[in-house]
Amino acid sequence: MYSQLLKSVIDRHGYRTVSEADLDEVTADLDFSVLLFAGDADRLGESDDVAIILPELEKLFEHVFTPLVVERASERKLQQRYRFNAFPSLVFLRRGEYLGTIQRVLDWGDYVTEISKILTSEPTPPPAFELPKCVQQHLPN
Numbered sequence: 001m002y003s004q005l006l007k008s009v010i011d012r013h014g015y016r017t018v019s020e021a022d023l024d025e026v027t028a029d030l031d032f033s034v035l036l037f038a039g040d041a042d043r044l045g046e047s048d049d050v051a052i053i054l055p056e057l058e059k060l061f062e063h064v065f066t067p068l069v070v071e072r073a074s075e076r077k078l079q080q081r082y083r084f085n086a087f088p089s090l091v092f093l094r095r096g097e098y099l100g101t102i103q104r105v106l107d108w109g110d111y112v113t114e115i116s117k118i119l120t121s122e123p124t125p126p127p128a129f130e131l132p133k134c135v136q137q138h139l140p141n
Contacts, residue, residue, distance in 0.1 A: 003041035006051040013055050015067050020074040027096040032065035039087025046105045050088040083129040097123030
């Protein structure tokens with residue numbers, strides 16, 4: 001279930017929701033898309049922040065990318081596919097191929113810089129999954 005705020009953003013901006021089952025079909029014909037992995041807004045205060053920021057980023061980048069909201073039931077499976085380790089995340093695709101991920105909330109200037117880099121990059125496989133540093137510190141050598 002999405003937060004009330006995210007539901008209102010989806011309704012107000014007409015954002016489509018996608019699942020693991022229809023993601024490839026939906027993104028294949030989109031020059032650029034961004035997947036919003038909101039996560040659990042009850043646990044993650046940043047989820048609603050990114051929900052508010054996304055439409056502003058869409059405007060700033062002159063609607064060059066199509067925002068899509070990942071259904072909650074598909075988030076974990078698609079997280080494994082794109083190999084990121086924090087929610088909320090924005091995953092950028094070009095015609096369904098991976099370009100990059102922005103995790104958590106950034107400063108506005110960092111969003112502009114990172115998205116500009118991502119949109120001009122070539123598609124690649126998602127990076128190898130990395131455990132957060134706090135977990136790595138507790139692993140035996």
